[in-house]
Amino acid sequence: MAKFFKILPIIIALLYAGYKYVDTYVLPSLFIFDPKVLGQIVTDAVATSGDNSTILFRTINSALRKEYGDHVNELNFDDWMFNNAGGAMGSMFIQHASITEYLIFFGTAIGTEGHTGVHTANDYFYILKGEQWVHELGNPDPVVYGPGSVHVLERGTSQQYSMPTTCWALELAQGWIPPMLPFGFADALSSTLDIETIYRTVYFTGKAMIESLLRGKV
Ligand SMILES: *[C@@H]1O[C@H](CO)[C@@H](O)[C@H](O)[C@H]1NC(C)=O
Numbered sequence: 001m002a003k004f005f006k007i008l009p010i011i012i013a014l015l016y017a018g019y020k021y022v023d024t025y026v027l028p029s030l031f032i033f034d035p036k037v038l039g040q041i042v043t044d045a046v047a048t049s050g051d052n053s054t055i056l057f058r059t060i061n062s063a064l065r066k067e068y069g070d071h072v073n074e075l076n077f078d079d080w081m082f083n084n085a086g087g088a089m090g091s092m093f094i095q096h097a098s099i100t101e102y103l104i105f106f107g108t109a110i111g112t113e114g115h116t117g118v119h120t121a122n123d124y125f126y127i128l129k130g131e132q133w134v135h136e137l138g139n140p141d142p143v144v145y146g147p148g149s150v151h152v153l154e155r156g157t158s159q160q161y162s163m164p165t166t167c168w169a170l171e172l173a174q175g176w177i178p179p180m181l182p183f184g185f186a187d188a189l190s191s192t193l194d195i196e197t198i199y200r201t202v203y204f205t206g207k208a209m210i211e212s213l214l215r216g217k218v
Helices: 001-028 033-047 053-071 178-192 195-214
Strands: 081-085 088-099 100-107 112-117 123-127 132-135 143-145 150-151 160-163 167-175
Touching: 033 053, 033 088, 033 123, 033 150, 053 100, 053 123, 053 167, 081 178, 081 195, 088 112, 088 195, 100 123, 123 143, 143 150, 143 160, 160 167
Parallel strands: none
Antiparallel strands: 081 088, 088 100, 100 167, 112 160, 123 150, 123 167, 132 143, 132 160
16 A cells, blocks of 8 residues: 555656646547638628528538538527526537537527636637627726627636627537536526426437547547
């Protein structure tokens, strides 16, 4: 036992080095979505599809499926679900979910406000319609993102955000997705107790992750 405690620091150092290696070199190689390509798809759609959210969703989902095939689920309007997280409420449609990435439509028809959460993935929030307002710590003025622009929230950081009224976004997260899930369920488990929404979130997230794994996408 005494011997075990002697080598414990070495075991911890090796585990940490292993994690650092995977996190730095393996993780990025598992990503399939290119934030630049997504930015171009969004800019084009905003320029051509104007102000109609439904048409924006359809245009962007088709362009994404053209680029990434079956890694992106075909859009429909039955498989949406509400999402309560960080005090904010909106709804979402899961286009892709795997261990290292997710790609969703997220937003609200009427506005919301809350905490972004502190995540284990980088988050790219491409505004399609309306505005997202962001409060950065130490900056007393709001930073405003409008259609065609992207708000990047780096992993490990947090902000306050609002969507003052109707706002829709394409959201890409790249990093470790499973540790983000508790944030996505905390408000439902501690506040809303909306079983139907919890069920739909578990069902559609699980389904997308398993389908990704079966496609060989981690
Ligand atoms: C947006 O387009 C859809 C599909 O063409 C249509 O059903 C809907 O009424 C439009 N919404 C608005 C606000 O014009």
